[in-house]
Amino acid sequence: MLTDYATIGVFFLLTVSFPIAAMALSWIFRPKPKAAPDDEKYTTYECGVDTRGKTWIRFRVNYFLFALVFLAFDVETVFLYPWAVKFQKLGFFAFAEMIVFIAILVVALWYAWKEGALEWH
Amino acid sequence: MEISLLGTEILLATLGFLALVTGLLPGRAKSITGSMSLAGLLLILVYTIAHFGEEASLFQGIYLVDNFAAYFKMLFLTATLLVSLGAGRYLERFENKKSEFYSLMVFATLGMVIMASAGDFITLYVGLELMTVSFYILTAFLLRDGLSTEAGLKYLVLGAASSAILLFGISLVMAYTGTTVIGATAARLMTEPAVVAGIVLLAAGFAFKISVIPFHMWTPDIYQGAPTPVTNYLSVASKAAAFAAMVRVFMVAVDAAPGLTLSWNLILAILAALTIIVGNLIALVQEDIKRLLAYSSIAQAGYILAGLAAANAYGLKGVLFYALLYVFCNTGAFIIATAVEVDSGSTAIEAFRGLSKRSPALAAIMTICLLSLAGIPPLAGFVGKFYLFAGAIQQGYLWLALIGLIMSMVSVYYYLNVSRVMYIEKAGKQEPVKGSGAFRLALWVCALAAIFLGCYPAPLSNLAQQAIQLFL
Numbered sequence: 001m002l003t004d005y006a007t008i009g010v011f012f013l014l015t016v017s018f019p020i021a022a023m024a025l026s027w028i029f030r031p032k033p034k035a036a037p038d039d040e041k042y043t044t045y046e047c048g049v050d051t052r053g054k055t056w057i058r059f060r061v062n063y064f065l066f067a068l069v070f071l072a073f074d075v076e077t078v079f080l081y082p083w084a085v086k087f088q089k090l091g092f093f094a095f096a097e098m099i100v101f102i103a104i105l106v107v108a109l110w111y112a113w114k115e116g117a118l119e120w121h
Numbered sequence: 122m123e124i125s126l127l128g129t130e131i132l133l134a135t136l137g138f139l140a141l142v143t144g145l146l147p148g149r150a151k152s153i154t155g156s157m158s159l160a161g162l163l164l165i166l167v168y169t170i171a172h173f174g175e176e177a178s179l180f181q182g183i184y185l186v187d188n189f190a191a192y193f194k195m196l197f198l199t200a201t202l203l204v205s206l207g208a209g210r211y212l213e214r215f216e217n218k219k220s221e222f223y224s225l226m227v228f229a230t231l232g233m234v235i236m237a238s239a240g241d242f243i244t245l246y247v248g249l250e251l252m253t254v255s256f257y258i259l260t261a262f263l264l265r266d267g268l269s270t271e272a273g274l275k276y277l278v279l280g281a282a283s284s285a286i287l288l289f290g291i292s293l294v295m296a297y298t299g300t301t302v303i304g305a306t307a308a309r310l311m312t313e314p315a316v317v318a319g320i321v322l323l324a325a326g327f328a329f330k331i332s333v334i335p336f337h338m339w340t341p342d343i344y345q346g347a348p349t350p351v352t353n354y355l356s357v358a359s360k361a362a363a364f365a366a367m368v369r370v371f372m373v374a375v376d377a378a379p380g381l382t383l384s385w386n387l388i389l390a391i392l393a394a395l396t397i398i399v400g401n402l403i404a405l406v407q408e409d410i411k412r413l414l415a416y417s418s419i420a421q422a423g424y425i426l427a428g429l430a431a432a433n434a435y436g437l438k439g440v441l442f443y444a445l446l447y448v449f450c451n452t453g454a455f456i457i458a459t460a461v462e463v464d465s466g467s468t469a470i471e472a473f474r475g476l477s478k479r480s481p482a483l484a485a486i487m488t489i490c491l492l493s494l495a496g497i498p499p500l501a502g503f504v505g506k507f508y509l510f511a512g513a514i515q516q517g518y519l520w521l522a523l524i525g526l527i528m529s530m531v532s533v534y535y536y537l538n539v540s541r542v543m544y545i546e547k548a549g550k551q552e553p554v555k556g557s558g559a560f561r562l563a564l565w566v567c568a569l570a571a572i573f574l575g576c577y578p579a580p581l582s583n584l585a586q587q588a589i590q591l592f593l
Contacts (some may be wrong), residue, residue: 004313004314005560008318107142110142
């Protein structure tokens with residue numbers, strides 16, 4: 001019995017030590033240059049195009065709103081597809097259910113539209 | 122399957138959508154949202170009361186319609202109605218977002234209803250998330266108020282963490298029993314370390330929602346930052362919902378499991394004792410009415426948890442009885458706190474100065490509600506605590522009942538301190554605190570319920586007895 005609890009204890013210790021070990025190993029194996037790092041080392045990306053201006057900028061919240069609206073209809077497709085495949089067998093009740101489901105999503109779209117989620121100010 | 126068995130849920134979902142849609146109507150048509158939501162909630166409450174006593178197990182035990190769930194559904198609907206009625210002039214702060222407020226309140230209620238009726242862990246979790254997500258938005262509803270936004274973000278982060286803990290617990294229980302139906306897990310639970318860990322995690326997830334010490338850290342900040350009616354709703358209804366789910370999980374699955382030897386009662390009893398002691402002691406030094414009521418609500422959760430720890434007829438009856446009277450008393454206190462906040466623009470206890478001169482009725486009702494929370498006879502709180510502590514003593518937790526009694530006496534100090542400010546200190550202003558008819562109606566319902574349930578508890582007590590019959 002006690003050894004069973006020890007299993008959980010070992011798991012707990014492992015979960016704690018894993019991130020520590022990962023960070024410690026990369027600290028041990030990383031190259032450690034003697035000289036102080038130059039300016040190039042401090043840029044956001046060492047290769048590629050240099051960034052212009054501050055990289056710590058705000059993104060428009062509209063991206064997020066579009067994503068949310070998209071998600072609603074993405075999930076709708078997931079439900080619509082199997083329903084459409086089995087449409088003949090399911091009959092009228094399933095049809096009514098699907099109408100209710102789509103009506104709920106349309107209300108959501110209407111709300112998002114009215115609140116200006118689809119406009120790019 | 123009879124559709125009418127799910128009437129409460131279907132009607133609530135419809136009402137929530139209607140509230141959202143009417144908010145989109147142009148011009149003055151918008152203003153019907155409030156009265157429509159209130160009327161709808163009242164109708165649904167009547168429907169739920171009329172259908173009390175129906176028993177059914179739907180979708181292979183995933184959704185249960187029974188007296189226990191029906192009792193809590195009535196409780197949630199009463200709380201939603203009282204809170205929406207009592208919000209009064211505070212709603213003006215929501216500007217053009219009033220219909221969303223009503224809609225989210227209704228959806229939060231729907232989530233709670235699902236939690237109370239859930240017969241399996243996944244359904245329970247879906248209900249819990251519907252409730253909590255609505256609360257995240259409601260907490261951050263005052264967009265231009267820094268405190269409110271901060272509270273919303275804190276609640277989101279901590280709520281997500283607690284959901285993860287709950288889910289982890291569910292997954293462990295499911296891994297060992299092979300089912301998520303709560304009733305079916307009982308026969309398959311065994312004394313296995315991972316199962317024990319799962320049950321402890323489940324308890325921790327629920328403990329967060331009902332703000333049991335040591336999972337209470339979020340409560341004061343979020344209660345203070347959230348709009349006052351939302352704080353009110355959070356403190357009475359979301360706690361009751363978590364208790365409903367917790368009672369079902371622990372009584373149906375954990376308590377009834379023959380293969381599981383785990384003194385879960387003792388764990389809950391210790392948590393309850395801690396919660397009662399720490400909640401009451403910290404409440405002593407609060408100077409803000411919302412923080413005071415937050416710590417008081419932590420302590421009240423401790424009393425109710427004592428009833429669940431006892432897990433006998435008296436204790437469980439106490440849980441149900443106390444949860445409902447707590448709705449009336451706490452809502453009464455919060456409604457007045459809301460009115461005073463609107464009037465003075467401050468949530469400090471000092472804002473109550475001289476309220477007895479300005480609005481004697483408000484001061485009297487505030488005192489009644491607070492004394493009832495403290496458990497002074499002949500008010501409802503006394504009867505509720507009597508059931509809870511009687512259950513604890515019957516089960517052999519005399520120490521728990523003693524701690525509860527002593528800390529109840531301590532709590533009288535900070536509750537009466539508010540009355541002292543209202544009755545003894547001088548007011549700066551003289552004119553009475555304004556309030557609409559709906560606001561007064563909600564107040565009188567709360568005050569009369571606190572007195573009536575204290576003097577004549579038999580009807581509600583019988584109802585609670587019927588509701589817990591399935592666990593005994």
